[in-house]
Amino acid sequence: MWWIYALLSAFFAALTAIFAKVGIKGVDTDLATAIRTVVILLIAWAIVIFKGGASSIGGLTRQNWTFLVLSGCATGLSWICYFKALQLGKVSQVAPIDKLSVALAIILAVVFLKETVSIPQAIGALMIIGGSVVLIFA
Structure with missing residues (x-):
């Protein structure tokens, strides 16, 4: 749900x-x-x-x-x-970069809340970070 x-x-x-x-x-x-x-x-x-x-x-x-x-x-x-x-x-650049917050939240949750992250979650976070970097310099 x-x-x-x-x-x-x-x-x-x-x-x-x-x-x-x-x-x-x-x-x-x-x-x-x-x-x-x-x-x-x-x-x-x-x-x-x-x-x-x-x-x-x-x-x-x-x-x-x-x-x-x-x-x-x-x-x-x-x-x-x-x-x-x-x-x-542009919305097409700003909105996706704003979603970098997803990867940052994962990192902060690991550091401050001691949450564990699976390999697929880590790969997803890295992909979000990579995508954000591409959009910033596109």
Whole structure:
């Protein structure tokens, strides 16, 4: 079941790139990111409230809060950089290079979370890195 959500994530990320490229024409990318963030904020809270998840907010630990805030900061910085890259470059180059985050996440998971990586996963990560290098210099 996880892979269905992963594929949907990839599909919506692809739509994000196309919609953003059109939407940021002549717009400050930081403003565009702020508008996008408000929309995401409203949708996320609507889903939480609809599913009844808001009641569990009191059970979050200090560690939960710390790392969720750090994740939010990283997401915001990622979006700001992504929108600027889309404004300056082609979607066909920016979006795939942005997916270098997959290989970087694998590396960081090994280093910081002590996750193990299979040979096929390592080969896939190396292929993503190689593909990103090709796209940067293409």
